[in-house]
Amino acid sequence: MSQNTDSTQHDTVEALRLDRQLCFALYGAANRVTRLYRPLLDALGLTYPQYLAMLVLWEASPRTVGALGEALDLESSTLTPLLKRLEAQGLIARARDPQDERRVIVTLTPTGAALRDRAKAVPEQLLCLLELPLSELGDLRERLKRLAV
Amino acid sequence: MSQNTDSTQHDTVEALRLDRQLCFALYGAANRVTRLYRPLLDALGLTYPQYLAMLVLWEASPRTVGALGEALDLESSTLTPLLKRLEAQGLIARARDPQDERRVIVTLTPTGAALRDRAKAVPEQLLCLLELPLSELGDLRERLKRLAV
DNA sequence: TGCCATTTAATCGCGCACGATTAAATCGTT
DNA sequence: AACGATTTAATCGTGCGCGATTAAATGGCA
Numbered sequence: 001m002s003q004n005t006d007s008t009q010h011d012t013v014e015a016l017r018l019d020r021q022l023c024f025a026l027y028g029a030a031n032r033v034t035r036l037y038r039p040l041l042d043a044l045g046l047t048y049p050q051y052l053a054m055l056v057l058w059e060a061s062p063r064t065v066g067a068l069g070e071a072l073d074l075e076s077s078t079l080t081p082l083l084k085r086l087e088a089q090g091l092i093a094r095a096r097d098p099q100d101e102r103r104v105i106v107t108l109t110p111t112g113a114a115l116r117d118r119a120k121a122v123p124e125q126l127l128c129l130l131e132l133p134l135s136e137l138g139d140l141r142e143r144l145k146r147l148a149v
Numbered sequence: 150m151s152q153n154t155d156s157t158q159h160d161t162v163e164a165l166r167l168d169r170q171l172c173f174a175l176y177g178a179a180n181r182v183t184r185l186y187r188p189l190l191d192a193l194g195l196t197y198p199q200y201l202a203m204l205v206l207w208e209a210s211p212r213t214v215g216a217l218g219e220a221l222d223l224e225s226s227t228l229t230p231l232l233k234r235l236e237a238q239g240l241i242a243r244a245r246d247p248q249d250e251r252r253v254i255v256t257l258t259p260t261g262a263a264l265r266d267r268a269k270a271v272p273e274q275l276l277c278l279l280e281l282p283l284s285e286l287g288d289l290r291e292r293l294k295r296l297a298v
Numbered sequence: 299t300g301c302c303a304t305t306t307a308a309t310c311g312c313g314c315a316c317g318a319t320t321a322a323a324t325c326g327t328t
Numbered sequence: 329a330a331c332g333a334t335t336t337a338a339t340c341g342t343g344c345g346c347g348a349t350t351a352a353a354t355g356g357c358a
Contacts, residue, residue: 025293030179
């Protein structure tokens with residue numbers, strides 16, 4: 001019985017340690033990468049989530065808030081304030097869709113579209129900071145995309 | 150020249166798209182995993198970062214705030230309020246180190262230590278939700294740990 | 299001993315991130 | 329046409345996460 005108890009306790013220790021490593025690795029990596037982006041994005045006046053929103057808009061500009069939320073996997077409770085800040089910076093415009101007044105259409109302003117030129121150096125700069133071989137990058141990305149669909 | 154311009158523009162598009170995929174995959178995966186933990190941790194009355202702090206404390210209980218911050222890679226500006234909430238729940242105690250009044254020592258209360266029993270089911274539950282083969286898990290963890298040291 | 303540099307947490311302000319709720323517009327069905 | 333269900337953003341409250349600053353204790357050195 002003493003052996004049984006030991007084994008159970010050992011399993012608990014192992015399970016919790018494993019869990020710590022798994023989830024913590026993801027949590028820590030995300031925090032570290034955000035910190036890595038900060039100095040690069042400061043120059044553009046963007047936060048990391050704002051940069052992500054701009055990346056999505058640079059690919060296709062007039063988008064509804066809902067479509068942005070789908071692309072970024074974010075709720076309107078997160079997006080609405082973020083978009084208001086981008087609007088206050090003059091990078092985007094927000095307007096109700098005349099066809100369907102429930103929707104809000106987000107459009108890049110000329111300033112917002114122009115920011116793309118200054119942003120194009122960011123990916124390479126970040127890659128340098130990451131010190132991750134390009135070969136591993138694609139593989140890691142695919143694994144993460146599949147994680148917790 | 151037109152070809153040169155096209156090629157440059159194409160590179161920019163590609164770089165920004167790649168960047169979006171790389172950083173976004175990490176960002177999205179971290180958000181999704183946090184959302185996945187939420188219902189499991191609600192039962193324990195913990196948030197995900199609070200759970201991480203408890204995992205660290207369950208491994209070694211009297212720890213300074215600084216040591217916790219090192220283990221979790223978090224600043225005191227994040228940890229102090231989080232620890233105050235754990236203290237308010239009766240899971241930990243915070244006290245100045247008599248040997249060095251600058252330090253604050255964090256100790257598990259009996260309640261906090263006992264919570265470990267109820268938490269031991271969490272890793273397995275999460276693994277089920279993740280639907281990630283165990284074989285991939287360790288590999289992913291190692292890659293993430295190396296990411297952006 | 300006295301004094302300046304360093305260490306350590308705490309505080310403050312800002313910007314996410316989310317669940318729950320609300321409000322308005324649209325849709326469907328009768 | 330009417331009215332209940334659904335869709336869509338916005339709002340609210342809570343809890344991070346961080347950089348910058350502050351305050352207190354300690355250490356080191358003349």
